[in-house]
Amino acid sequence: MRILFLSQWYPYPPNNGSKLRIYNLLRGLARQHEVTLLSFADQPEVEPNAPEIQALCREVQVVPWKPFEAQSWRARLGFFSLTPRSVIDTFSPEMKQRIEQTLAARDYDLVIASELGAAGYGPYFQGLAALFEEVEVGVLYERFAHASSAWSRFRHGLTWAKQRRYLARLLRYFRACTVASEAERQLVSRAAPAYKSIEVIPNCINLADYKDVHETPQPNSLIFTGPFRYFANHDAMTWFLQEVYPRVQAQAPEVSLTITGDHANLPLPPAENVTLTGFVAEVRPLVASAWASLAPMRVGGGTRLKILEAMALGTPVVATSKGAEGLDVQPGEHLLIADTAEAFAAAVLRLLQEPGLRQRLADKAYQVVCEKYDWAATMPRFLGLVERMVNGE
Secondary structure (H helix, E strand, O other): OEEEEEEOOOOOOOOOHHHHHHHHHHHHHHOOOEEEEEEEEOOOOOOOOOHHHHOOOOEEEEEEOOOOOOOOHHHHHHHHOOOOHHHHHHOOHHHHHHHHHHHHHOOOOEEEEEOHHHHOOHHHOOOOOEEEEOOOOHHHHHHHHOOOOHHHHHHHHHHHHHHHHHHHHHHHHOOEEEEOOHHHHHHHHHHOOOOOOEEEOOOOEOHHHHOOOOOOOEEEEEEEEOOOOOHHHHHHHHHHHHHHHHHHHHHOOOOEEEEEOOOOOOOOOOOOOEEEEEOOOOOHHHHHHEEEEEEOOOOOOOOOHHHHHHHHOOOOEEEOOOOOOOOOOOEOOOEEEOOOHHHHHHHHHHHHHOHHHHHHHHHHHHHHHHHHOEHHHHHHHHHHHHHHHHOOO
């Protein structure tokens, strides 16, 4: 069949969780279907002619992405609208036009819109069967649910109210939607109780991409992967460096921490033996050479591909409950989980000091990725959903 795939993220290189999911979905779809990719350019420079993408898609089109500007006139007018301000401010007339032109030029069987930034163009799909791929509303809900003051609760509550109403309206243009975890499925059901076609397709990895990475783990080395443009990553590292890392250093002064990804010039608490690499084109060798990988997330939604990547590379993980949310894993068997600064530091120190524990966790974690989080096992379910949608089932 012919599929028009709309993406908020340009999926190459696949250097964050969203891009990695999209890239692997395109690989799976391209084996059976003809795919046209219409994507925003989330960075100033993208590679629309990248051979890796050209090999998967019949046609690739790229549209500039307009970042949200809270002080713009459109965003200010959004205060008086039932539609979220971010949706109003980032709307792209060029993307709307490209969608309409692309659908007019050829017949398509299905539109797949990845994430909210692409799904917002549902009114322009001309009634075609459409799939909203990876709805994620957990971040906005948690900002409201965990607000620390009455004003913050009011402000985030207003945003959440607008978002859930907008989502309920938007879902009318989609025969089905996917989410990455059961927690997200429940949130979407609460936001749109009349909408029943919600399928959990977990974040996975292509395990074959990790089997050729061979590095020797370096004792006392920790790693965190993730760009700070996603606020949950910056929040995680701020908390870790301020509350956890000093406790670890007090008992293991030789410990070091590497933080990869675009840090967006955001501040961090001062700490010794911390390396900020910035963007790294190939992060897998760094993860494989670390003694432990960290996921001290306190907010956010979905499931953490950083955890699955570490597990696939044989690097054990220390995470918070939020960090491991959505993954079918057992604390103490596949990873260590701790939610207070004291407990998180203790878990990190255990891994640094107990090589046997480290190896047991690494072995069990690799096994669970093989069984549950390899796209080779999950992709048939996604492709089956695509077939059912087109067939009207």
